Each structure stands twice: as C-alpha cells, then as structure tokens.
Amino acid sequence: MNETEKLENENISSAEETVNETAGTEAVEEVSIADSVRALSPTRLVIKRFFRSKLSIIGLIMIIGLFLFSFIGPIFSPYQEGVADYSTDRMNVVTTKMEYVVDGETYVCYKVEKTPMAVDRKAPVSWEHWLGTDGDGMDVLTQTMYGGRISLTISFIVVILEMLIGVILGGLAGYFGGWVDTLIMRIVDIFSCLPDLPIMLIIGAVLDGMKIPARDRIYYMMVFITLLGWIGVARLVRGQILSLREQEFMVSATARGLSTKRKIFRHLIPNVMPHLIVTMTLGLGGVILMESTLSYLNLGVPKPYAAWGSMISAVDKDSSILQYYFNVWGPPGICIVLAVLGFNFIGDGLRDAFDPKSRK
Amino acid sequence: MAKKKTITAEEVETVASEAVAEMVEPAVEAAVAAPVEETATKTVEEAEETAVTEVKESEPLDPEAILEVRNLKKYFPVQTDFFGRPTKYLKAVDDVSFKIKRGTTLGIVGESGCGKTTLGRTILRLQPATGGEIYFDGLDINTLKTKELNKLRPSMQIIFQDPYSSLSPRMPIGEIIGEAVAEHKLVPKSELKEYVLDIMKKCGLPHHYYERYPHEFSGGQRQRICIATALALQPKFVVCDEPVSALDVSIQAQIINLLKDLQEDMGLTYIFISHDLSVVEHISDYVGVMYLGSMVEYATTADIFDHPMHPYTEALFSAVPVPDPKVKMHRIILSGDIPSPINAPSGCKFHTRCSRCMDICKEVAPKFKDYGNGHMVACHLYSQDDETPAE
Numbered sequence: 001m002n003e004t005e006k007l008e009n010e011n012i013s014s015a016e017e018t019v020n021e022t023a024g025t026e027a028v029e030e031v032s033i034a035d036s037v038r039a040l041s042p043t044r045l046v047i048k049r050f051f052r053s054k055l056s057i058i059g060l061i062m063i064i065g066l067f068l069f070s071f072i073g074p075i076f077s078p079y080q081e082g083v084a085d086y087s088t089d090r091m092n093v094v095t096t097k098m099e100y101v102v103d104g105e106t107y108v109c110y111k112v113e114k115t116p117m118a119v120d121r122k123a124p125v126s127w128e129h130w131l132g133t134d135g136d137g138m139d140v141l142t143q144t145m146y147g148g149r150i151s152l153t154i155s156f157i158v159v160i161l162e163m164l165i166g167v168i169l170g171g172l173a174g175y176f177g178g179w180v181d182t183l184i185m186r187i188v189d190i191f192s193c194l195p196d197l198p199i200m201l202i203i204g205a206v207l208d209g210m211k212i213p214a215r216d217r218i219y220y221m222m223v224f225i226t227l228l229g230w231i232g233v234a235r236l237v238r239g240q241i242l243s244l245r246e247q248e249f250m251v252s253a254t255a256r257g258l259s260t261k262r263k264i265f266r267h268l269i270p271n272v273m274p275h276l277i278v279t280m281t282l283g284l285g286g287v288i289l290m291e292s293t294l295s296y297l298n299l300g301v302p303k304p305y306a307a308w309g310s311m312i313s314a315v316d317k318d319s320s321i322l323q324y325y326f327n328v329w330g331p332p333g334i335c336i337v338l339a340v341l342g343f344n345f346i347g348d349g350l351r352d353a354f355d356p357k358s359r360k
Numbered sequence: 361m362a363k364k365k366t367i368t369a370e371e372v373e374t375v376a377s378e379a380v381a382e383m384v385e386p387a388v389e390a391a392v393a394a395p396v397e398e399t400a401t402k403t404v405e406e407a408e409e410t411a412v413t414e415v416k417e418s419e420p421l422d423p424e425a426i427l428e429v430r431n432l433k434k435y436f437p438v439q440t441d442f443f444g445r446p447t448k449y450l451k452a453v454d455d456v457s458f459k460i461k462r463g464t465t466l467g468i469v470g471e472s473g474c475g476k477t478t479l480g481r482t483i484l485r486l487q488p489a490t491g492g493e494i495y496f497d498g499l500d501i502n503t504l505k506t507k508e509l510n511k512l513r514p515s516m517q518i519i520f521q522d523p524y525s526s527l528s529p530r531m532p533i534g535e536i537i538g539e540a541v542a543e544h545k546l547v548p549k550s551e552l553k554e555y556v557l558d559i560m561k562k563c564g565l566p567h568h569y570y571e572r573y574p575h576e577f578s579g580g581q582r583q584r585i586c587i588a589t590a591l592a593l594q595p596k597f598v599v600c601d602e603p604v605s606a607l608d609v610s611i612q613a614q615i616i617n618l619l620k621d622l623q624e625d626m627g628l629t630y631i632f633i634s635h636d637l638s639v640v641e642h643i644s645d646y647v648g649v650m651y652l653g654s655m656v657e658y659a660t661t662a663d664i665f666d667h668p669m670h671p672y673t674e675a676l677f678s679a680v681p682v683p684d685p686k687v688k689m690h691r692i693i694l695s696g697d698i699p700s701p702i703n704a705p706s707g708c709k710f711h712t713r714c715s716r717c718m719d720i721c722k723e724v725a726p727k728f729k730d731y732g733n734g735h736m737v738a739c740h741l742y743s744q745d746d747e748t749p750a751e
Contacts, residue, residue, distance in 0.1 A: 247525050248520045248522055248525040248526035249525065249526050249527055249528040249529075251481075251486055251518075251520070251526075252518070252520060252526050252527075252586075252589070253528075254486055255484055255486055255513065255517060255518045256513060256514070256517070256539075256540035256543075256589070256590075256593060257509075257510040257511070257512075257513025257514060257540065257543065257544065258539065258540055258543055259510070259543065262539070262543065266531070266539065267528050267531075270528075270530040270531070271528070271529065271530055273530075
C-alpha cells in the first residue's frame with residue numbers, strides 16, 4: 001500500500017470509529033475490494049489509548065522536558081562541562097584570629113584578608129550563575145544539564161543492552177526448553193545470587209587500582225550494570241514465552257507449517273513486547289537510581305564528568321554544602337526524582353495502552 | 361528374508377496405489393513420482409530396523425483413503441523414577457486404526473477425556489505419536505522430517521475448539537489468514553490480499569474485517585476466522601476439533617452449514633471431533649466411537665445410529681434427546697465414572713461399566729472386527745472368531 005492510499009484509509013477509519021464501520025467503507029466501494037479495507041495501525045491505537053491517561057501525559061512532559069534540558073540546554077549555557085569559573089570579581093575573605101598576651105591581658109585580634117578569588121566557588125544564586133556554583137567553582141545549572149546527558153544516556157544504553165541479552169537468552173530458554181532452558185536458567189540463578197552493591201564496590205575499587213581513564217569508566221559502569229540487570233528481563237521473557245508457547249495460536253502456527261523464525265518474530269515477540277516495553281520503561285528509572293547510587297559512592301561517573309548522582313555526592317566531601325548550599329545538591333536531586341517519576345508514569349500509561357482489552 | 365519380501369511387496373503396493381492416485385490426478389504426476397520413491401525406500405530401512413513387522417503392515421494402503429491410521433498410540437508419561445525414566449503412562453490414544461475416504465466426514469464421538477482431541481492432534485503430528493503409522497496420501501507422517509512435514513502441512517489443517525485462544529492477539533485478521541499462504545507461496549505476493557479477501561468472503565466475513573484485531577470479534581466470528589485461516593491453505597483434509605462446542609446453538613448451525621458448504625465446494629475431507637451427537641449425525645458420513653483411548657465402534661452414520669452394536673455406543677446414543685414429547689426415552693444410565701486412563705481396566709476397557717459384562721471381558725481385550733458393511737466393533741458379545749463374520 002503506498003503512502004497516499006494509507007492516508008486515505010486512515011481518514012476513513014477515523015470517521016468510522018465514531019459512526020460505524022459500514023458507513024465509511026461504502027464511500028470507496030467503487031475503487032476495489034482490496035483497497036477499501038480500512039487501515040487502523042496498531043501503533044495508532046496504542047498512542048490513542050496512551051494519551052487518554054493524564055498521568056502518562058505528565059510523565060511524557062517530564063521526560064521530554066528533561067531531555068530538552070540536558071541535550072539542548074548546554075548550547076545556551078556560557079559555561080563548559082567540568083570547567084571552573086575563573087572570571088569573577090568576588091573577593092575571598094579569610095579571617096584569621098590572633099591572640100596576643102600583653103602584660104597578662106589577652107587581646108584577641110582578627111586579621112581580615114580580602115583577596116580576589118581565582119575560582120568562583122560556592123557562589124550564591126545570581127544572574128551570572130542561576131543556580132550558583134559548586135565547591136569547585138563549576139556552574140551548577142550547566143553541570144546538571146551535562147549530568148542529565150550522561151545519566152539519561154547511561155540509562156537508555158543499559159536498558160537496551162539488558163533487553164537484547166534478556167530477550168535473546170530468555171527467548172531461547174522459553175522456546176526450546178529442555179537442556180537449553182536448564183543451562184540458561186542456571187546461569188540466571190548464578191547471576192541472581194550476586195549481591196549488586198558489594199560487587200559494584202569491588203569493581204569500583206579494582207577500576208581505581210587499574211587507573212582506568214575517566215571516560216572509559218563510564219563504559220565499564222554501563223557494562224557492569226547491564227550484567228547485573230539482564231536476569232530480570234530474561235526471566236520475564238522466558239515466562240511469557242513458556243505460557244504463550246502452549247497457547248492454541250502457537251499450535252495453529254505449527255499446524256500451518258510456519259517457520260521457526262516467523263513463529264518467534266511474528267507471533268511470540270509481538271506478544272511479549274508490551275510487557276517488555278513496560279518493564280524497560282520502569283527499568284529506566286531503576287538504572288538512573290543505580291547510577292546515582294554508584295556515583296554517590298564515587299564508583300560511578302568520575303570528575304570532570306558530571307552525573308546527577310556524583311553531583312549530590314558533593315555533600316559527602318564538604319559538610320557545609322548540605323547545610324548551607326541547597327542550590328548545589330538540590331537541582332540534581334530534583335532531576336533524579338523527575339526522571340524516575342516520569343519514566344514510571346510513562347511505563348504505567350504504556351501498560352494500559354498496550355492491553356487490547358482495556359476499555360478505559 | 362521373509363520379512364524383506366513382505367516389505368518389498370508392500371512397497372510395490374504403495375507404488376501401485378500411488379499409480380492409481382496419479383491416474384486420478386494426472387496433472388501432478390511428475391511432482392508426486394519423485395518423493396514417493398524416496399519415502400518408500402525409507403520405510404524399508406526403518407521397517408528393517410524396528411523389525412516388529414506386524415501382519416497388518418504388509419496390507420496395502422487403500423487408494424481411496426486420504427488418511428489411514430494404523431495402530432496409533434499416544435502415551436503421556438505421568439510418573440517418572442529417580443533417573444527421569446517414565447514408569448507410568450497415560451494412554452490417551454491406545455491402538456486406534458481407521459481410514460477416511462476422500463471427500464467424506466468422519467465423526468469421532470466419546471465422553472470428555474477419552475482421547476478425541478489427542479487423536480486429532482497426533483494425526484497431524486502436532487505432538488509425536490508413541491507408536492503406529494499415519495498415512496496421509498501415501499506418506500507416513502510419523503517418519504517425515506520437519507522440512508518435508510512443513511511442506512505437507514498446508515494440505516492438512518486443524519480448526520480448534522477454542523476460538524478465543526487460537527488467534528494471535530497482536531495480528532490483524534488479514535495477516536493471520538494470509539501469513540501461512542505467503543509462507544508456502546500458494547499465491548503470488550501481488551494477489552495475496554485479493555486471495556485473502558476472497559477466502560474471507562467464502563467464510564462469511566466482510567472485507568473490512570481485514571485490518572481488525574481478534575479481540576474485536578465475537579466467538580462465532582472468530583471461529584469463522586479460524587476456518588478461513590485453515591481453508592486459505594487449500595487443504596485436502598481438515599481436523600475439526602470440537603469447532604462448535606464453544607458457540608451457542610444458532611451460531612453452531614451456521615458454522616456447521618458453512619463447513620458443509622465448503623466441503624462441497626472444495627472437496628474437503630473432515631475428521632469432526634465432537635461430543636454433540638446430533639451435530640455429528642448431521643455432518644458425518646462415518647462415525648467412530650471412542651472410549652478411554654480406544655475405538656470401540658466404527659460404521660456409517662446411518663448404520664451406527666440405527667443399529668449400535670457396542671453396549672457403550674448404545675448407552676451413549678440413548679442420551680440423545682428426541683424433540684418430541686410423546687416419544688418415551690429409554691435411557692441407558694451407565695453406572696460409575698469413566699476409569700482413569702492411567703490404570704485402564706484389563707480386558708475390555710468398558711467391562712467395569714457394562715451391563716452385559718461377561719467373565720471373558722475382564723481378561724481378554726476384544727478384537728476390533730468388521731461385522732459386515734464396514735461396521736467395526738470391539739466387543740465380546742459378537743463372535744471373536746476370525747473366520748465366521750457374525751450376524
């Protein structure tokens with residue numbers, strides 16, 4: 001079917017939905033039987049249902065906002081990633097207390113030294129720095145934008161990798177069963193025995209010891225989060241395929257002599273996809289949390305690269321930041337909350353939208 | 361050597377029967393000739409290996425029969441020992457033999473759990489048989505390789521009992537019907553859509569259903585879709601596995617009449633599995649009665665409904681309601697429940713519930729014998745002697 005025909009048919013179908021299926025098709029009866037068939041694409045149905053829920057729209061706005069903020073925002077920022085602000089006319093005030101004892105009397109003197117600041121550290125909220133600067137003199141707003149880039153990219157890449165490994169291994173286990181299933185599920189069992197956080201701590205220490213360059217550490221972190229995370233997807237896919245395999249439409253596919261490839265990719269995967277997409281969307285939030293946890297423990301994204309988690313970890317190094325400088329750790333924290341909430345809202349909305357029986 | 365001789369005799373017969381088939385359809389002559397030789401040599405090899413060679417095996421295939429089932433067995437392991445070897449079996453189909461002529465309908469009736477559905481699925485090798493042979497158009501389905509079987513699949517189809525679970529929920533109707541047609545390249549790609557719409561029309565489905573999804577349909581419409589899906593592959597033989605039992609009575613009649621019309625149009629052969637005797641009487645030319653995995657009686661529909669010979673058949677048919685209040689029903693109420701197919705009774709499986717049970721019934725399994733006119737019964741009430749046909 002070419003593009004114009006599709007458009008035509010879509011127009012018809014939208015008219016039909018409100019009135020009746022027979023009314024719309026009569027108009028094009030004279031064209032040809034084959035052409036008058038209405039084209040109602042499944043994606044359109046899902047999108048339509050998705051936008052019926054207010055929460056999923058809110059979630060979508062949150063995530064789109066964060067993406068624009070992280071990927072478009074830095075273009076408008078006058079500051080660079082990981083570069084401190086040296087151009088400042090703020091003065092550094094150092095007060096030194098001095099005690100003198102003269103004739104048995106104690107005199108306390110204060111020496112106040114005012115020197116021009118080399119680096120604009122811990123600047124308050126101003127027109128120059130909308131969210132101030134952190135302890136290293138980097139603009140918090142710009143750092144949050146770049147941190148979003150890394151955090152969001154990591155979460156997407158990790159989730160896609162998890163999905164690939166999980167679908168392939170879980171699918172093999174579920175479809176073929178027997179010793180393939182036993183082997184793969186025992187590997188899954190072994191992986192699920194590993195405690196995530198201690199393992200990541202050890203890996204972080206090893207990477208430190210090996211003096212891995214900062215950029216490479218981000219890649220390593222993605223790989224290790226994936227390795228610890230794919231088992232959930234594999235279990236889900238296997239379980240789904242096991243139950244689908246026994247359904248009569250699969251027996252019917254065998255009876256009709258369809259190839260294994262077609263049975264897997266046209267019958268099994270599309271039926272697993274909705275669950276998978278929902279799990280993955282919810283998983284995106286989970287990965288952001290995991291990444292933040294690791295970054296907070298200084299195992300994740302190292303300086304000069306910023307990630308939301310590592311920005312919050314600034315409170316760990318300088319206790320005054322937690323008390324007096326909300327503008328340093330607040331924004332990345334809010335971003336994490338927004339991202340996780342947004343992904344969860346979208347995930348829930350998609351779950352409802354994918355269910356063909358939902359009548360909401 | 362003796363074995364070999366009988367087999368070669370069989371081989372000759374097989375080829376001979378194929379020759380008859382070729383005369384009927386001279387157009388497919390060249391296409392049929394080559395694969396037949398291959399499979400014939402295969403059966404020789406395999407027969408030598410197994411070396412069971414029952415007398416029946418040497419019997420020639422009936423050229424009129426599209427499907428011939430011989431001593432078909434399907435056992436499910438239900439209990440295994442420590443090493444995973446099965447120790448107990450559920451004998452779902454136990455030594456069933458029958459033939460179906462081209463263009464006719466065989467009704468299979470029996471209680472729930474007597475192995476009707478398993479029989480239907482095993483015939484199409486949707487599950488592997490434990491023993492016995494299934495000859496479809498002269499080819500032994502049990503010994504075919506997956507690739508060869510997949511080529512043969514379009515010509516033997518199945519319509520399932522549950523129209524709700526037998527359609528993939530994420531595929532539009534047009535694609536469900538057309539996908540296997542495209543897979544087997546039955547029609548050129550450019551004509552596929554027209555072809556599918558044509559089949560849909562035959563099955564009473566309006567063309568604008570093409571892009572709809574299964575969940576938008578009622579049970580009766582879905583069953584029509586299932587029928588269209590099976591018939592789009594231009595089958596010669598269709599197993600209808602209780603196709604109407606999930607539908608209400610008015611829709612049942614529609615579907616049954618649709619199946620009958622399509623049979624006339626396309627020259628189909630049906631196995632019609634049902635526990636609804638009136639439906640079976642309406643649609644079938646032959647009826648087979650199953651009890652606990654075995655076939656106890658097989659005859660033409662008129663014959664079996666007029667003179668049921670096996671006590672079980674009598675009891676079963678006495679339960680058919682007659683739509684006339686003046687007719688007094690003589691129902692034969694069977695005592696007890698159907699025994700478990702895991703520990704089937706010895707001798708005649710029906711002896712535990714039979715009103716005319718004799719001592720011999722408890723020990724010796726009766727032979728499935730022809731008592732004239734193709735009316736086959738397995739019961740000790742009739743002469744078990746091979747020489748003299750009773751009655």
